Amino acid sequence: MNDSPVFIVMGQSNEGKSSIVSTLVGHDQIEVDHNAGTTRKHRIFPIKIDGKRIMDFIDTPGFEHPKKILKWLKKNENNYSSSKELITAFYDIHNNKKNLELDCQLIFPIKNYAEACILYVFDGSRPVDQQDIWAMEIVSMSGCGRIALINCRKDNYDHVEKWKNECNKYFNSVKDFNAHYANFKDRIRLLTTMGTLVDNLADTLELVTENLKKQRNRLYEEIVELIEEKLQKSIHFSVKGNTLGDKKLLKQKLVISYKKGIEKIENEFRKEVRKVYRHQIFDVEIPQKSIINEELFSEETWSVLGLTKSQLTLAAAAGGTGIGLGISALLAPITGGASLAVGGLLGAAAAVTAHFKSEEMFDIYDGKQQQVTITNKKIQFYYILVDRMILYYSYMVNRAHGKRVDTTVKVDNGEKQGFTSQWTEQEQDNFKTWLEIVMQGNRSEISLQEIFVPILKKIDGKEQ
Incomplete structure (x- = not known):
């Protein structure tokens, strides 16, 4: 297992998760598709500076059955002493169940990286629905640091305030980040924000951003x-x-x-x-x-x-x-x-x-x-x-x-x-x-x- 900081990018299907990862990693090797459910399993994409791996982003499938997951977590949360044990138990019990295959792919990084931070991506151009509320509750039970990224995939901002109001209930921070238009400056700004909001990562992320700037100068x-x-x-x-x-x-x-x-x-x-x-x-x-x-x-x-x-x-x-x-x-x-x-x-x-x-x-x-x-x-x-x-x-x-x-x-x-x-x-x-x-x-x-x-x-x- 790698010791570098890990950020798990989560969200509903077809909300722009892969686009977010691609922008933050700075590479278009990541499959970006407008069809729902393109990502079928979690994938790790590292940031490297001078050949050294300094940070991992994990792209995940979208939630398929958030209601069912949340129901199980709430029913069993008192049976386990920590969030990690609860998430691990869900994965171990449901991993071989075919109808929860994608949900387990989504849960696996939380189970495997206890100190990870979750970047949860929402399409702010659509209304908030009950599926979103269930997914937010699941993320809040993970025990991980959490940042909500509102990624408006269409030029419609009528629902953004509603999204922010709901996200503030479950996340440490809520940020606008449009992966369709984000450039290097936006990327650095978000990485800096991640460092200020997640315990013990500020120094690491400051080092990352400074190295990225030096790398940019070489480019x-x-x-x-x-x-x-x-x-x-x-x-x-x-x-x-x-x-x-x-x-x-x-x-x-x-x-x-x-x-x-x-x-x-x-x-x-x-x-x-x-x-x-x-x-x-x-x-x-x-x-x-x-x-x-x-x-x-x-x-x-x-x-x-x-x-x-x-x-x-x-x-x-x-x-x-x-x-x-x-x-x-x-x-x-x-x-x-x-x-x-x-x-x-x-x-x-x-x-x-x-x-x-x-x-x-x-x-x-x-x-x-x-x-x-x-x-x-x-x-x-x-x-x-x-x-x-x-x-x-x-x-x-x-x-x-x-x-x-x-x-x-x-x-x-x-x-x-x-x-x-x-x-x-x-x-x-x-x-x-x-x-x-x-x-x-x-x-x-x-x-x-x-x-x-x-x-x-x-x-x-x-x-x-």
């Missing part, structure tokens, strides 16, 4: 490393081909191939972010109107993400590092699909052409013997790619493990909706300098951690 660094890796891979990615036939047709084919290659890199980033945040079963559910549902190379994407025209003009004024990055390389194509004229900052700022040609989107080099090479050294492209990576991170980091969160990035009035346009001039210039150095094939001394970690923390709702 920020991992995400930045992923961003840097995928940026470098994209910068050095190219496609080439040669033919004795139609060079124009070859270019068209290579453009398609280049786009697919970059999209593959972007998808690799998304897959690895899901792995970092332990969302390994489900992909993140991105709202339909989110800009990252648009193709990376679409006009709408380029109009909404990346730097503004004035910011790009300043970037052009700052100059490059001698690798042939003229104004057009920095700026074209830009907001609204405009292609900037070359010939000075005045021409750049006044560009009005409204089309999106592949020869402007990419760098296309004609070599000898019908050879064609396509790369992308447009600085704006990498600001846009970064915006999409950070936006995807924002969905993932704010996605509850019990359910996906709808955090829509709106597209209004053609204004920039990404993150890079909100950077300070210094941050934008540092990133541009980093890009230029990497494009030269050199290693930059500029730290992307310093640029990106504060952004990731802010998105995660964490103070810098």
